Amino acid sequence: MGLPGHHPQDDLLFGYAGGGLREARSLLVATHLAYCPSCRERVAAFEAQCGAWFDETPSVSADGHLDAILERLHGRLGAEPRASVPPPRPRPATAEAVPEPLRSWLDGPVRDRVWTAMVPGVWVSSWSRGTGGSLARLLRMAPGVTVPAHRHEAAEMLLVLEGAFRDEYGRFRLGDLIQYEPGSDHHATGDEAGECICLLLVEGEVVFLDEPGPTA
Numbered sequence: 001m002g003l004p005g006h007h008p009q010d011d012l013l014f015g016y017a018g019g020g021l022r023e024a025r026s027l028l029v030a031t032h033l034a035y036c037p038s039c040r041e042r043v044a045a046f047e048a049q050c051g052a053w054f055d056e057t058p059s060v061s062a063d064g065h066l067d068a069i070l071e072r073l074h075g076r077l078g079a080e081p082r083a084s085v086p087p088p089r090p091r092p093a094t095a096e097a098v099p100e101p102l103r104s105w106l107d108g109p110v111r112d113r114v115w116t117a118m119v120p121g122v123w124v125s126s127w128s129r130g131t132g133g134s135l136a137r138l139l140r141m142a143p144g145v146t147v148p149a150h151r152h153e154a155a156e157m158l159l160v161l162e163g164a165f166r167d168e169y170g171r172f173r174l175g176d177l178i179q180y181e182p183g184s185d186h187h188a189t190g191d192e193a194g195e196c197i198c199l200l201l202v203e204g205e206v207v208f209l210d211e212p213g214p215t216a
């Protein structure tokens with residue numbers, strides 16, 4: 001995996017196309033697709049590719065390569081249950097509203113949540129969707145406030161729903177999806193112009209890097 005970009009990487013789009021992503025991951029990808037025509041095209045291409053593979057199966061089987069194909073599919077799609085997230089729809093006309101399918105899942109305005117302060121000026125919603133160790137939540141940053149440098153044991157993703165933020169890798173705006181590699185360190189600072197609200201995927205423990213050690 002390379003540096004974080006503004007779009008989901010191909011393995012994530014491929015997993016989405018095959019219906020093999022966990023629920024929370026699928027929700028982030030589906031929401032990004034509502035904002036991003038180019039990723040919608042890539043998903044459509046992957047779906048066509050998956051269909052072509054299945055069409056080829058009889059002849060492949062005759063050649064004795066079916067197991068290899070299934071192994072490849074299994075490896076790429078993972079063994080996780082199929083997600084129940086509905087497909088994306090075009091983003092709404094009003095800038096304040098979030099696109100489907102997220103809008104239905106939130107069942108109310110984005111800010112209408114119970115928020116828990118992570119650090120001063122940064123809040124995480126009690127609202128969450130997902131299962132087990134893979135949860136989507138909302139992250140809210142006050143203007144100009146920084147989420148201190150931290151490390152995730154597993155994957156982290158952010159999808160910008162309002163405002164913008166910047167980190168070591170760039171500046172991210174409405175609809176951008178950022179994937180952080182497991183074990184990587186990063187911070188995030190909201191734009192001065194206004195609050196930044198993101199859909200956040202967390203799949204492991206978060207370790208803040210400047211936490212003081214235990215006192216004697």
Ligand SMILES: [Zn+2]
Pocket residue numbers: 006007008032036038039040
């Ligand atoms: Zn995209």
